[in-house]
Amino acid sequence: MAMDKHCTRVLLTLRRYIGVPLPGTELYVRGLRPAGNSIRLRLGDSQSGSLLVDLPTRRAESDEWIPTWWYVGALRGIARWATDHQTAAGVRAEPEVIGADTLTEAGVLPHDADVTDADSLDYVIGDLAGDPLWHGAAGSAAPDLYRMVGFDAHSPGFVRVYLVRDGRTIGLDLATRDTKTAEPRTVGWWASTKLIALLNPDDEQTLAAHRRDDADDPYCEAVYDLTEWA
Structure with a gap:
């Protein structure tokens, strides 16, 4: 930890x-x-x-x-x-x-x-200004659900974010460009809003449906493809 x-x-x-x-x-x-x-x-x-x-x-x-x-x-x-x-x-x-x-x-x-x-x-x-680096450093928009510990922009338009959730590290693949227009996503809270909904403990099946069984990433226990969902 x-x-x-x-x-x-x-x-x-x-x-x-x-x-x-x-x-x-x-x-x-x-x-x-x-x-x-x-x-x-x-x-x-x-x-x-x-x-x-x-x-x-x-x-x-x-x-x-x-x-x-x-x-x-x-x-x-x-x-x-x-x-x-x-x-x-x-x-x-x-x-x-x-x-x-x-x-x-x-x-x-x-x-x-x-x-x-x-x-x-x-x-x-x-x-x-209250930058979280100096005031708590929660590393999360929802500390009760996850903590962000890293990321890897492994290819243009996509990023894998590493989150600690329930004591295990998971990787979530997100698109940084709009999947329809291919334009960079605008500034906003779309990522945290959707992830909070996805990680809702009352609906664990939502996340499980996006698991990539073919992913081999030594830095996390499981990878989920959210490039189309979020």
Whole structure:
């Protein structure tokens, strides 16, 4: 459970880079999920494909949880390093995972948090505005039903979100484009509203009807296809 909560906080911290590229690069955060004792990140753009990076969750020297804002500076350095070395894989390829040891040897990972003036401003405004990162970090629009611990935008127009529900991690495939027009979905609460209805404990058969028995995902116990339903 502690790992799930840590991943949720890191997800909230890095969410800014889902919609805007990492500074000085064209790379966006396209995925974040627990991977054993690490956090696995997918960075990518529409041209060069993506790369997978494993980052630690605890300090090697003390076993303490790494502060979530450390990942912001680490990710900026990784993105610049990846861009300089052109490490992104082809669009159709699933890239090899770049581990923390490789990044440490390359001098990419900072020991302490690398906080810029822009970070400081963002943190202050977020704190005062009640950003959940600083005020509870529930990681859910319905904490009694689920906690979001990760996601993977594995292909254009689709995302698999990872939720902890009743003590087990499940993956839900959602379409980020309208299934009829193929246009990006507008801003709104359509996702949480539909998921809350779907996860209603009084109607467990609704979710079960969407289970993908052919899905093989080591990061969750079951996958459900909601690309047409939600």
